[in-house]
Amino acid sequence: MREELVFRRGLEATQVGSPRTRGDMERLGFYVCVKDLEDELIDALGTEEIEAAVARDRPPRPLDALLSAV
Incomplete structure (x- = not known):
């Protein structure tokens, strides 16, 4: 999913976190819609x-x- 990758990069660029998996994103409070x-x-x-x-x-x-x- 392209949006997921863009979101991950944005979180990393803003130093919110460096999520590598959906689980990482969920721990940061962000969820992916399939x-x-x-x-x-x-x-x-x-x-x-x-x-x-x-x-x-x-x-x-x-x-x-x-x-x-x-």
Whole structure:
């Protein structure tokens, strides 16, 4: 995870600590999320609700207009 590496370097650069493992980071009070926010959202709402939201909120495309006219 790229963010984890960046965070570790930041902690070291600011002399908060030199965490080498996730356990080291936890001892400093920092925790790593394994899932990203999109995964959390899908888990919370469910696949069907996400698909409905995407279909409802995406802007119409020219092909959509052509197909609806047929």
